[in-house]
Amino acid sequence: MSSPSMKAPTGTRDILAPESDRWKALIGLFSGQMERAGYGLVQSPMFEEIGVFQRVGEDTDVVRKEMYDFEDKGGRHLALRPEGTASIVRAFVQHHPQTPWKVWYAAPSFRYERPQAGRFRQHHQIGVEALGVDDADLDVEVISLAWDFFASVGLRRIDLCLNSLGDPVCRPAYLDMLAAHLVARLDDLCDEHRPRARENPMRVLDCKRASCREVTRDAPRTIDHLCRPCSEHFERIQEGLGALSIPFILDTRLARGFDYYTRTTFELQASALDGAQNAVGGGGRYDGLVEMMGGAPTPGMGFGIGVERTLLACDAEATFPVPPSSLVAFVIDVTGGTVARDLSAALRRAGVGVVRSFDDRSMRAQMKQADRSGASFALIIGPDELEAGTVAVRDLRGETGQHAVALEDVVAHVGALAKGGRQ
């Protein structure tokens, strides 16, 4: 065992091949789909001034106890990104791009939490944000992008939970009602929520403890107290999802952990994950956040998908396997290695994926390596081939056997095999 300090920090891990090949494939699939819908990539810094993230809500767990914050050598108070939306909105406020501004991202997030199945201190989210659009059809578009992505990955057991939290017009009155309901039964709430029932009553709604659930079971529901615009907005989303054949579960407790949400909130849960960490994606509308960060009033809507959890769900559903090797050829040279050196470079310059072995190993050893490499063909150079100026091209996957090709023709020949043979 190596010394403790040479291990990845608690809650983080290294992602090595071939697992990393799955990551590449998943992110590639996501980027393709989002770009086909007009979303452009944003790369934002991994850390920001802490104030940027505090906008997600002073009373959220993320801000209160999970932030990785630090002071840099210039005395700035910074924090590692704990979630995706705040950074994107900060970038919007800074650059004031034309709206609608539709972006996607793939980025790590950091939260100081106790790790468990599907929960890490560094995790990775892929997501989108769309700013500048009030239209309920945008909500439908964003939700459908997340839904369709999971479908394309091969996940079948995904539940979409949907709720509307109202807006600054209708929410205050609702919050008063809810707070009154909670305060009337304050003693029945769990220890953590009892002190906050009055200031942040919605946080109690999604508490999983039996005591709180009992109190909130007959609590007033947001959707029963929406103002007319919010109500119509929510109606149109439901109609739109219906039109796209996207089933959803109306979850009137779904408040989510950030304070910036208005109107729409949604969460995607993988029912194949039996652990508690089954939320693989979530998001919603945040019409006040840009203004809160000092920008002009601008509506926004987005979601984040957890890469680790999505891949766990894929394991549970036995889908989205590691993609096959893209290697075409393995050069075997038992004449000292100079032919392998030159041929492998020539093939790579021609765009063919090729590897070789080093250290002048035996034919047998090199053949074993070739087999395990995943390459489709072995290009064998022994004394006979060296003499004849040829290469033996051996099919490692099919029953084609092997045949001799003149050394000067090998690059063209293998290039043609790469195009025709493997997909």
Add this chain to the structure above:
RNA sequence: GUGGCCGUAGCUCAGCCUGGUUAGAGCGCCGCGUUGUGGUCGCGGAUGUCGGGGGUUCGAGUCCCCUCGGUCACCCCA
């Protein structure tokens, strides 16, 4: 932050309860199976500061304490 379980070869784990000669297995890895050819099979081989520190003991992988790490759960979230 709280609690359960677990740290022994690259990986998965046995051994610990009932301390005692050179610490094991499977997989993987390396080599060999005559005449240059992998995937199956057979034979052989290498590798462990038994997570770290302290203690008990004539003697500790085995018992005790501390510590670090992993894992699962609560809370919350991706």
